[in-house]
Amino acid sequence: PNSETKPDTIITNNRFFFNHHIQPGGLGPTDHVSIEVQISALPIILPREAIPDINNTDWTQYKNLLENEPEIELDGAALPQLHQAYETLYQQLQTANSSATPMKTIQLRNNLKYTAKFKRLTKILDKYCQALITRGKTEHLNRVIKNTQQMLVDEGNLCKQQWWEEQIFKVEEAAKNNTRFWRRIKILSGKGQPKSANLKYNENGTQKSAKTDQEKTTVFTSTWKNVYKISEEENQQFDQENEEMVQQTLLRNSHKITSKLNINLQEIKDNNQQLPFNSINVALTIKELANKAPGPSKLRKPHFTNLPPNMIRNITHLFNCSYATGMYPTQFKTAEIILFPKETGEKSNPMNYRPISLLNFLGKVYAKLLNQKLVKHLEDNGIIKESQHGFRRKKSTSTLIAQLYERIAREKGTDRKTMITMILRDISKAFDKIWHKGLIYKMMQTGMNAQLLRSLSNFLHNRKAYIKT
Structure with missing residues (x-):
């Protein structure tokens, strides 16, 4: 050259x-x-640590494995037996899941986004193939299957073309910067795994850096533990007289907020001898909840929507036993916290992350059932003011803003010289640092039934969380 x-x-x-x-x-x-x-314009295949492939779980096998599990009867039993029953339930579900779910050792990156038409053609082809198995070959059916297959291939090629054009556009945009360009090439080739930034922290006045996952977990844990803790400065501003009054009240009424030691289902039956929860509303609540990331148990919504009737009855029985004793299961109290970096700010700052707490799905089911009872009690007794729009059915920030506009327009319409003044107040860390004892004290003043008060008090007691990096 x-x-x-x-x-x-x-x-x-x-x-x-x-x-x-x-x-x-x-x-x-x-x-x-x-x-x-x-x-290649095809999905990029990468090796990964073996994980359960829930998309290929054999739900028929899963259900069959659980159909023979015995039904639970704990009326009259002691509280430790209820704790053990929950442990047994989770063991049964996880054993069935392990048998029915294959392990996945690869992952796809930048996989194709198939169109609605492609998905619809796939379902149609499956139906035709099923008809071929049940009814046998016919000239008409063969022709329809062949045409559908060709349409599916054409639509798949179109999806690949669109995907490839998107990747080319991203590479062209990145070409303006050499570093970004090669990063994009690495991502397309499957080697550009995003790496989390090293975390900077102070230790005895010395600036240090956390590099390994274990070191980052330690830094995140020590940092975020303080977020949920009331500082000495905040504690000094607290009303000591009010705090002592609340603590004395809870101490005198400890029998009202402490779990019972034995299960007595007769105490929670209504006038028609019906228990608070039945299999129908438990199954409906399972169906209504969204299928989000799983909690520590790694059991997702499909693991509960595919349960046989005997397991739904067992879960319902456990919920009724929990309600009778006021014991909120320990399996529902542990959260797995995942931290996502915020769009702006330094990723090396452990506080510049947004935490997402992942709870066990079954715990969300029971929490929703309790919440329904709480909301009904508060609304039936007029305890929630009509002016509250947050956390209310058929109300939201939008309905509040609409009422605010209407109020301003009405005031301006009657007197053009009227000055509108609005005071907005934001309470810092309102949910992170809520005073649990004060909250229990307030719940006691509402006159809710003994079982609901015990359950909600125990819901707040001894909760745990761990950070996963």
Whole structure:
């Protein structure tokens, strides 16, 4: 080459690495040999640590494995037996899940986004193939299947083309910056796994950096533990006289907020001898809840929507026993916290992350059932003011703003010289640092029934969380 500078170092790789390969190209305008990166438009396959592949769970096998589990009867039993029954329930579910769910050792990155038409054609083809199995071959059915297959191929190619065009556009945008360009190439080739930033923290006045997952977990835990803790300065501003009054009241009424030691279902039956929870409303609540990321048990919504009737009855019985004793199960009190970096700010700052707490799905079911009873009690007795729009059915910030606009318009309409003044107040860390004893004291003043008061008091007691990095 006629270039006055030394040629770039060229690393060649003529063998495919999953979905791409790199090789030297021709001479460029600067007399340098270019590097050609060939990337497949198909989903990029990467090896990963083995995890359950819930998308391929055999739900029929899962249900069959649980159908033979015995039904629970704990009326009259002691509280430790109720704790053990929950442990047994989770063991049964996880054993069935392990048997019915294959393990996944690969993951797809940048996988194709199939259109609604593609998904619809897939379902149609499945129906035709099923008809072929049950009714046998016919000339008409073969022709329809062949046409549907061709339509599916055409639509799939269109999806691939659209995906590839999106990736090319992103590479072109990144080409303006050399670092961003090669980062994008690595992502497309499957080697650009996003890495979390090192965390900076102070230890005895010395600036240090957490690099490993274990070190980051320690830093995150020590940092976020203080977020939920009332500081000495905040505690000094507290009304000591009011605090002592609340503590004395709770101490005198400890029997009203402490779980009972034995289960007595007769105490919670209504006038028609019906228990608070039945299999129908438990199954309906399971169905209504969203399928979000699982909690520590790793059991998701499908693990409960696919339960046989005997297991739904067992869960219902456990809920009634919990309500009778006022014991909120310990399995429902542990949260797995995942931290996501905020869009702005330094990722090395452990406070510049947004925490998401993941709870066990079954705990969400029981919490919703308790919440329904709480809301009914508060609304039936006029304890919640009509002016409250947050956390109310058929009300939201939108309905509040609409009423505010209406009020302002009405005032302005009657007197154009009226000055409208609005005071907005935001309580810092209102949910993170709420005073649990004060909250229990307030619940006692509402006159709710003994079982609900015990359950909600125990709900707040001895909750735990751990951070996963």
